[in-house]
Amino acid sequence: MKLHINTELLVGIVAVVLGLIAGAVLMLVGGYDPVEGYRFLFAGGLMNLERIGNTLAMATPLILTGLSVAFAFRTGLFNIGTPGQVLVGGLLATIVGLTVNIPKPLLLSLMTLTAIAGGAIWGIIPGLLKARFNVHEVVSGIMMNWIAYWITYYLVPSHFKGSYETESRQIPEAASLKVAWLTDLFAGSYINIGLFLSLVAVVIVAVILNRTVLGYQLKAVGFNRHAAEYAGISVNKNIVLSMMIAGGLSGLGGAALYTGYASSIQIGVMPSQGFDGIAVALLGATTPIGVVGAAVFFGLLQSGKGFMSAMTDIPPEIGDTIIACIIYFAATSVLIRKLIDDFKRRVAKGGK
């Protein structure tokens, strides 16, 4: 018998199952009923249209940040600057939304474009530093995160203060990615057209990676920069381009987060969707489709964990712990892959 199973998909599923088992063990140790816990966790994300809408809304920025990390990863770069890129994208979108007064379709276009541009600039800087001075993108990426953090910290209270000291004014309805028909369709959930934008981004990234000269060059640099250099592909140009595109994706994620899911921007918070993008990319095996699946799953856990803690005594931290376990198992996917290969071989042998 020959087995035809997509190994990447299998690895992802095994990581998820192992993470859920680890979470169950934790619940048992804490004296809670895991069956009950998981029932409410998944019900919280899926039990009606509103909750499904919220799951998708939660997944939207994750799709974009996951795509951002995955894209850079294909060029051999680790984009750890996603939180900063999200913050800058979100900040710019909010500022445009609060200050520009034009019809909604035009305003939304302008907001998303500035968000993409802002994220792209936040990505380009580490890219340039890497290409020109060989500064590691992780170091400069983390520094860029804090620059974005403190710029937001200064700008929001001084120029766009809302009813609280720590957040901006609410953006007007015309500047929100939420649209009435979609909100109504999902019974008043947070879902917004950021979801469609993220899916368009998924398709564009998939096309770039698989069908274009640019994708060919980016992947060649990622797989083997020595060979790329030998063949006359400009390694530096591709590093900068890759970081720029990755940054732009995260910037769009920022717009989806602060002007779609939320209606204002907070200071003093590094958006967790940034770093979670790394986990999404890992679990999604750095493929565009995989990223969508992983992001929706994480969105489900995120939106379900509140319901779980409301309906049971299980603390919401368990939800985060399960996510952490899944990330851990996804990160050790090499081991899982080896286990699967061993298993396949044994099945193949037994089937003879």
Add this chain to the structure above:
Amino acid sequence: MDHVVEMLNISKQFPGILANDNITLALRKGEVHALLGENGAGKSTLMCILFGLYQPDSGSIKIRGEAVRIDNPNIANELGIGMVHQHFKLVHNFTVTENIVLGIEPCKGLALSLKGASQRIKALSEQYGLNVEPDAKIEDISVGMQQRVEILKMLYRNAEVLIFDEPTAVLTPQETLDLMKIMRNLIKEGKSIILITHKLKEIKAIADRCTVIRRGKFVGTVDVKESDEARMAEMMVGRQVSFEVEKAARAPGETILKLTDLRIPCRRKGDPIRIDNLEVHAGEILGIAGVEGNGQTELVEAITGLRRIESGSITIKGTEISQLPIHKRIMAGMAHIPEDRQKRGLVLDYSIEENLILETHGDEPFSTHGFLNHEAIRTHADKLIAAFDVRSGEGAISQARTMSGGNQQKAIIAREFDLNPEILIAVQPTRGLDVGSIEYIHKRLVEQRDSGKAVLLVSLELDEILDLSDRIAVISHGEIVGIVDAASTNEKEVGLMMTGVKAEARA
């Protein structure tokens, strides 16, 4: 007859491959026993089993007639088996003595006491004619000397059986002769030697018997005196092999590649590489002969654009290329078969078809307006795979990583020839390949020359340079010490020049 080592009916299976299939090798006391086989034939596996790095699945090992179990290299050492590795394992800023005693340092209390060791090394060195200075630092002595330090390391540990793994790969012809003298001395003093090699000439020169393995299987053990090179090659490859490179005389044409007053900064600190004048003509193979690390790599990198030059000029058909990016140099008519095919030549995670457009993916018909044209890429790949007989599991979509070294090299050669270059730069084009692939690649290089193109051949294999080249430029310490006509020179003269002795003025 006394046997020091007997490896009887050894089999070793790795996932998916039977690396050793019922192999028997018996080493007599006081003989040089060659182990001959193509790459991947299972030579290394067999020696790793003898050295205790692998355990055989079946079969037995006897040392001096007694069955033994060798679980790790320490046991091999205790049994008197020593190995001179192809890549030396020496600490460069330590002295010879310090390197030799490493791991078994003689101590007085807590302090190191090297005096006795140093005297013993001197005595051993004299006994075997090694001529090694015990207090010299490794970084100050030649590669040939370093190899002798490795030999001394084994002798110091009282090894009776010495395994040499491709020992001549890093040596000049003169050093090779010296090594053979040393091997004879070792035999005279009662040692026994296993020589792993694929160079038939060396086997003929030094070995008493020769065991041939092919694809993990034992082919036979022959008496070297009663056998000739052609027969051993046939045993190794499984078919008849021609050693002669057929090459008709040809008048060289116009100058294609011209280097003038070139200065290239060197990787290690030291003087830059200096090439005052070097020309490669149409219809000519210019060979660059030299011992590894004398500036060949830097020279090739400078021409191909992988390394900046300090000053000087490089022209292809009169066009200055020394400041052009790599892509423009390729457009100007340059192709490059790189020294390290896995590092430079291929993206191992890409399929063959993707690798075959590494330089041309941005051009019609492989892409239009930035979009790849998969159909044209496939057609192109199928054409080259057929023309160059590139073998792989799944044809055009096989991952480069899954192919054998010979087929990876064929894929690179197919790609570079397909560029239809004015100047082809081939660096070590047959390194690590089996006799069959070497024969094929040599034929293709000569075809390129015969079609009126220029070829710059850089190789550490002197035979390859002598067989293929029309003219030979010898490089030593970063300078061209002389250019000779291949037809009127010989191994001895070129070998002497490789050590840095300038050739007498020639017309």
